[in-house]
Amino acid sequence: MPELQRLRADHAQAILAFELANRAYFATFISDRGDDYFDRFTDRHDALLTEQDAGAGAYYVLVAEDGEVLGRFNLIFTGNATAEVGYRVAQHVAGRGVATATVRELCRLAATRHGLRTLRAATAHRNVASQRVLTKAGFVPVGPADPDHLGGKPGSWYQRDLATDRAGTVTT
Numbered sequence: 001m002p003e004l005q006r007l008r009a010d011h012a013q014a015i016l017a018f019e020l021a022n023r024a025y026f027a028t029f030i031s032d033r034g035d036d037y038f039d040r041f042t043d044r045h046d047a048l049l050t051e052q053d054a055g056a057g058a059y060y061v062l063v064a065e066d067g068e069v070l071g072r073f074n075l076i077f078t079g080n081a082t083a084e085v086g087y088r089v090a091q092h093v094a095g096r097g098v099a100t101a102t103v104r105e106l107c108r109l110a111a112t113r114h115g116l117r118t119l120r121a122a123t124a125h126r127n128v129a130s131q132r133v134l135t136k137a138g139f140v141p142v143g144p145a146d147p148d149h150l151g152g153k154p155g156s157w158y159q160r161d162l163a164t165d166r167a168g169t170v171t172t
C-alpha cells in the first residue's frame with residue numbers, strides 16, 4: 001500500500017524523478033515550474049524542509065512500496081487554523097481515485113495532527129479534474145480566486161471546514 005509520508009531530506013531523488021517524469025503532464029493542468037526549479041532542485045528541496053521545520057506548512061509525499069513517489073500533497077499554513085492545500089499525482093496512476101483518497105486523508109491529518117479547522121484550495125475553471133477531486137473530498141466553491149494565484153487563469157476558491165469527534169474522526 002502507498003504511504004503518505006512527511007517530507008524528508010531523503011525523498012529528494014524520488015521527488016525529482018516524479019517531477020521530471022510528469023512535467024509535461026502537469027503542465028496540461030497548471031503552470032509549469034520552469035527550468036530554474038529543476039536546475040536548482042536541491043536548493044528548493046532544502047528550502048521546503050526549512051519552511052516545514054519553521055512551521056510554515058506540512059508537506060507530504062505519497063510513496064509506493066518500492067520508494068517511487070506517486071504524489072505530493074501540501075498544507076501551507078495561512079493562520080487562524082487555516083491552510084491552503086496543493087497536490088499533484090503521477091500520470092501513470094491518474095483516474096484511479098488516488099488524489100481523492102489522499103486529499104481525504106490529508107483532511108484527517110490536517111484536523112488531528114495539525115489542529116486545523118479550515119482548508120482552502122484555489123483551482124482554475126479549466127482544471128475540471130481538480131474540481132472533481134475537491135468536490136469528492138467535501139470542499140465547496142466559495143468565490144472567485146485572483147488569477148495571479150493561478151498562473152493568470154480564472155478560477156475559484158474551494159473550502160472545507162473540518163470538525164473531529166472525540167475519537168479524532170473528521171466528521172464534516
Ligand SMILES: CC(C)(COP(=O)(O)OP(=O)(O)OC[C@H]1O[C@@H](n2cnc3c(N)ncnc32)[C@H](O)[C@@H]1OP(=O)(O)O)[C@@H](O)C(=O)NCCC(=O)NCCS
Pocket residue numbers: 025026029030086087088089090093094095096097098099100101121122123124127128129130132133
Ligand atoms: C488533478 C489531479 C491531482 C487528479 O489526480 P487523480 O488521482 O487522477 O484524481 P482522481 O482519480 O481522484 O479523480 C479525478 C477526477 O477527475 C476526473 N477527470 C480527470 N481528468 C479529467 C478531465 N480532463 N476532464 C474532466 N474530468 C477529469 C476523473 O474522471 C475523476 O472524476 P470522477 O471520479 O468523477 O470520474 C492530477 O490530474 C494532477 O496532478 N494534475 C496536475 C496538478 C493539479 O492540477 N493540481 C491541482 C491544482 S488546484
